[in-house]
Every structure is written in C-alpha cells, then in structure tokens.
Amino acid sequence: MVTLKRALIGLVIPTTFLIMPAFALANTIVNISPTVSSGKYVDFSTLPEAIHGIDDENYDGGSGGGNPTVTLRGASHVADNVHDLRTNSSGGPFLSNGVYNIDYYNSSKAIGTTGYITFFNDASVGINSLDGVTNFYWFKWEKTASATYTVVAGGIDLTTHIVSFTPLEGAITSNDVTFALHIYINPDDLGTFLGVQIGYQNIDQNYLLSNIPGVTHDQVLFAGQATTSGDFYYTATTTLPDGNYRAQASIKRTLIGTFINPFSHINDTQNHQFVVNQGTYIGNLNQNGFNEFNSILGSTTATSTAASSINCNPLTFAINQCLAFLFIPGGPQLDNSIQSFQDGVATRWPWGYFYRVYSIFANPATNTLPSFTTDIVIGPPGNLATTSLTYDPGDMIAGAGSLLETVHDNQHGKSFREVMEPFVLLVVALMVVFTIFSDITGSHKHHQEQASHKLS
Amino acid sequence: MIFNLIINLFVLILGSIFHRLPEVTTLPTINGYDIDGALVTGMGDLRTFMTAFWPLQDMFYGFLAIMAYYGIKMLARLFLGHRAPGH
Numbered sequence: 313m314v315t316l317k318r319a320l321i322g323l324v325i326p327t328t329f330l331i332m333p334a335f336a337l338a339n340t341i342v343n344i345s346p347t348v349s350s351g352k353y354v355d356f357s358t359l360p361e362a363i364h365g366i367d368d369e370n371y372d373g374g375s376g377g378g379n380p381t382v383t384l385r386g387a388s389h390v391a392d393n394v395h396d397l398r399t400n401s402s403g404g405p406f407l408s409n410g411v412y413n414i415d416y417y418n419s420s421k422a423i424g425t426t427g428y429i430t431f432f433n434d435a436s437v438g439i440n441s442l443d444g445v446t447n448f449y450w451f452k453w454e455k456t457a458s459a460t461y462t463v464v465a466g467g468i469d470l471t472t473h474i475v476s477f478t479p480l481e482g483a484i485t486s487n488d489v490t491f492a493l494h495i496y497i498n499p500d501d502l503g504t505f506l507g508v509q510i511g512y513q514n515i516d517q518n519y520l521l522s523n524i525p526g527v528t529h530d531q532v533l534f535a536g537q538a539t540t541s542g543d544f545y546y547t548a549t550t551t552l553p554d555g556n557y558r559a560q561a562s563i564k565r566t567l568i569g570t571f572i573n574p575f576s577h578i579n580d581t582q583n584h585q586f587v588v589n590q591g592t593y594i595g596n597l598n599q600n601g602f603n604e605f606n607s608i609l610g611s612t613t614a615t616s617t618a619a620s621s622i623n624c625n626p627l628t629f630a631i632n633q634c635l636a637f638l639f640i641p642g643g644p645q646l647d648n649s650i651q652s653f654q655d656g657v658a659t660r661w662p663w664g665y666f667y668r669v670y671s672i673f674a675n676p677a678t679n680t681l682p683s684f685t686t687d688i689v690i691g692p693p694g695n696l697a698t699t700s701l702t703y704d705p706g707d708m709i710a711g712a713g714s715l716l717e718t719v720h721d722n723q724h725g726k727s728f729r730e731v732m733e734p735f736v737l738l739v740v741a742l743m744v745v746f747t748i749f750s751d752i753t754g755s756h757k758h759h760q761e762q763a764s765h766k767l768s
Numbered sequence: 769m770i771f772n773l774i775i776n777l778f779v780l781i782l783g784s785i786f787h788r789l790p791e792v793t794t795l796p797t798i799n800g801y802d803i804d805g806a807l808v809t810g811m812g813d814l815r816t817f818m819t820a821f822w823p824l825q826d827m828f829y830g831f832l833a834i835m836a837y838y839g840i841k842m843l844a845r846l847f848l849g850h851r852a853p854g855h
Contacts, residue, residue: 597779601776601777652776652779656779657787659792660787660789661789661791662792667792668793678816678819679812706816729822733823736826737826747837752853
C-alpha cells in the first residue's frame with residue numbers, strides 16, 4: 313500500500329529528470345553514452361591481460377541526428393562491430409592492465425567525448441565469445457566509471473531495471489547520507505508512463521507505543537516519469553538523525569493516469585535498510601520483521617531475501633523446499649531475533665545481571681598477565697652490583713602451551729593434543745554426567761541429611 | 769520463515785513490555801568492590817591460561833555445562849516451585 317501510495321504521489325509530480333540523450337541499441341552488449349568533452353581512455357584496470365576484441369556500435373547522437381562512430385586507435389576490424397585491440401596507438405600490444413587512450417571520430421556533431429570504457433569478462437556466465445571471436449570482453453562507455461551494470465548471461469543487462477541504489481542493504485552510514493540511484497531504461501520500454509521514484513522512511517519508531525511527534529516518517533526524494541531511454545542517475549545528500557531507515561527505489565509501468573499496470577515486467581521496487589550511526593531496538597526489530605514478511609509473501613520488493621521464497625512459486629512449486637522455506641528457521645533472521653531479544657529483554661534489569669555474567673563468560677577476550685622485574689645483588693659482600701630478573705608468566709604459559717601442541721607421536725604423526733584430548737574430554741564429560749546424575753538422584757547427600765529430609 | 773516470524777513477534781511483544789526497564793551493562797560495585805571488573809579480569813586471565821593449556825579449556829567447558837544445568841534447575845524451580853523435578 314505504501315508502495316502504491318508512493319507511486320501515485322510520484323506520478324503527480326511534474327517530470328524533471330533525464331538529460332541523457334537517446335541512443336540506438338542494436339546490439340545488447342553495447343551501451344554508449346556520449347557526454348561532454350576532452351579526454352577519453354580505455355580502462356583495462358580490471359583485466360588480467362588485454363587481448364580483446366571490442367564491439368563498438370554506431371549510436372544516435374541525439375540533438376539533430378548524426379551517427380558518430382567510436383573508433384579505437386590501433387583497433388583492427390575483425391567482424392561486424394567487432395574490433396581487435398591487440399595493438400595500441402604506439403603499435404605495441406595491450407598486454408598489461410592499465411589505462412589506454414582511444415581515438416574518437418565524430419563525423420558531424422560536436423558531441424562530448426569524455427567517457428570510460430569498462431570491460432567485463434565473466435567466464436562463469438559464458439560470455440567470453442561473440443561472432444566467433446573468443447576471449448571477448450564486454451564493454452560499456454559512459455560518463456562515469458563508478459556505475460556498475462549487472463552482467464547476465466548473454467551480455468550486460470539492458471532491460472529496464474534498477475541498476476543500483478545506495479545506501480546499500482545493511483549499510484551503516486554517518487549522518488550525511490548519500491542517496492544515489494542508477495536506473496537503466498531500455499528504449500523499447502518507452503511509450504507509456506514510466507514512473508521513477510526514490511525515497512526513504514524512518515523505521516525506528518514504534519507507532520503503536522512510542523510515536524515521536526514531529527519526526528518525519530516518510531520522505532520522497534525524487535519522483536518523475538521517464539521520457540527518454542538510457543541511464544538515469546539521481547544523487548542527493550541528506551542529513552538524517554541517528555536511527556534505522558528504509559530506502560526504496562522503484563520504477564513502475566503505468567497505464568491510464570496513475571494506474572499501475574500490475575502485469576508489466578518492468579515493475580521493479582527494491583528496498584535497502586540501513587542504519588545511521590546507531591540503530592535502535594525497535595528499528596532493528598522493524599528491519600528484521602520487514603525481511604521476514606517479504607520472504608513469506610515472496611514479494612518482488614525484497615532484494616536479498618526473496619530468493620528462497622521462489623520455492624513457493626505455484627508455477628515451479630517444490631513442496632519440500634517450500635515447506636523448508638516456510639518452517640525451518642532462517643539463520644540470519646534467527647540471529648537478528650536473538651540479538652533483538654538480547655538487546656530488548658535479556659539485558660534489562662533485574663535479570664540483566666545474570667546475562668551480564670553470561671556475557672563475561674562468553675567473551676573471548678584474553679588478558680595480558682602481569683610480569684614483574686626485580687633487582688638482585690650478584691656481587692660478593694660489599695659489592696652492590698645488581699642484575700635484573702624479569703618474570704613473565706605469559707612467556708612461560710606460551711612456552712608450555714607450545715610444547716603441548718608440538719609434541720608428536722612419531723609412529724602415527726599425531727600431536728600430543730590429538731592423542732590425549734579425547735581422554736580428557738571423556739573424563740570431563742563423565743564428571744559432568746556424574747554431577748548432574750548425583751544431584752538429580754540425591755545420591756551425594758549424606759545419610760543424616762537424607763534422614764532429616766524424611767523426618768521433616 | 770513462519771517460525772522466524774513467530775519468534776520475532778514473541779520478541780517484539782516481550783521487547784515492547786520490557787525494553788523500558790533500565791539496561792544492565794555492568795555488575796554492581798558493592799562496598800567499593802568492583803564485581804564486574806573482578807569477573808572480567810579473572811575470566812580474561814583464565815582464558816589466557818586456557819588458550820595455552822588446552823586441558824584447562826576442556827575442563828572449563830565442563831564447568832560451564834554444569835553451570836548451565838544449575839541455571840536450568842533454578843529456572844525450573846522458579847516456575848514450578850515444589851513440583852520441579854529433583855526438589
């Protein structure tokens with residue numbers, strides 16, 4: 313409902329975004345965003361070695377047409393749209409990681425040329441060949457090098473989707489929070505309303521029990537409609553007080569007016585929950601519960617916990633996995649619940665004292681044992697020459713411990729510990745069992761004591 | 769997930785009731801004697817021994833198991849009174 317409300321709000325607000333020019337995408341592995349001026353280079357920094365074909369693509373420069381072509385200096389033609397970059401501008405091979413200059417030819421329009429070409433090669437998804445050219449690296453050319461596309465089987469994901477947005481899930485930030493949204497809009501998806509929105513809400517208030525009046529709960533940072541394709545970026549820095557927050561980014565297909573088309577494949581909403589400096593007990597619970605609900609409902613709004621809920625998809629239903637998903641506790645959520653219990657219940661007065669004792673017992677920290685140094689008179693009577701003697705129990709313990717660890721049984725190659733520890737554990741276990749057994753049965757009590765119990 | 773949800777709701781209810789109580793971060797100091805500091809220091813020293821001398825560590829785990837038993841017994845007696853087993 314909140315999602316619907318946000319989308320509705322977003323679509324009412326006038327369109328204010330998208331300055332990127334439209335471009336043709338005949339080949340799904342290419343993304344070219346010509347921008348500004350001067351300086352262009354190929355970033356090979358992520359490559360193990362650089363023998364690469366490169367697929368360039370004519371693009372529509374926008375603003376009056378023209379089809380400027382990216383030409384790579386030193387590149388030779390291999391196949392249509394594929395060039396071999398095995399030589400650079402000075403004639404030598406690209407054999408090492410680094411940044412390389414490329415040439416750029418603009419046939420008709422003074423379109424900016426600053427950009428980065430970032431190469432992708434992920435053999436795990438089987439995209440290291442194209443048009444018969446092997447060892448092929450996918451690339452994109454864009455204004456900034458920081459954006460990251462999702463590499464999917466068959467190439468870079470150029471469907472309309474949320475590429476990334478921050479703060480990331482589980483992030484802990486300072487009070488100045490940077491909200492950054494990167495959306496990719498495929499040209500084929502333009503045509504009807506396409507609403508884009510990013511916002512956040514404060515989730516560390518218990519609205520039933522302790523609502524804090526005047527604190528903004530729900531805040532829309534940006535809302536508008538996509539009218540051109542390509543990359544859309546939104547960045548804003550907002551100062552927020554400490555606490556738990558949930559950021560939400562969405563892109564929605566709408567039909568008439570503000571009615572969202574629920575059957576559109578474009579509808580993509582993602583939530584990231586983050587903490588500004590220090591979360592609160594209620595906020596952590598809210599965060600935890602949100603993830604659980606998303607998993608149960610199998611909502612597409614969950615980014616990190618929706619995967620296991622796919623087992624309950626009626627089209628690909630697997631009863632054993634679905635039941636396991638529904639009833640077997642999930643580790644991270646259970647950990648969060650336990651943590652919440654510790655924070656909100658176990659540490660509270662008066663039973664918190666018991667929990668404090670448990671915490672001290674469970675704390676793995678060790679102490680440095682104190683050492684002492686004393687001066688000893690070593691000369692004959694009348695000679696007060698002294699020497700110092702230092703006693704460091706830490707060294708002695710470490711030495712003894714090292715001996716216990718390193719002594720080996722030559723015949724079987726086992727250490728002293730490997731041989732003896734099972735016996736020590738057996739004795740300890742027997743003592744534990746005996747202690748408990750004798751306590752339950754009362755066998756450790758003296759006969760007189762037992763008799764007095766009977767008399768009483 | 770359902771189990772998680774039930775646990776989370778249970779924790780939420782308990783937390784809503786009890787989180788207003790003061791939080792215990794340290795054990796009290798009685799007559800100038802810092803019980804918390806003494807316990808932390810003592811356990812730190814003991815663990816220093818245990819890291820080097822593994823039989824001591826094994827024995828300590830046994831001790832913890834017995835402590836857990838008496839803790840459960842104490843809770844059972846608290847809730848069940850004279851009906852607690854072994855009473």
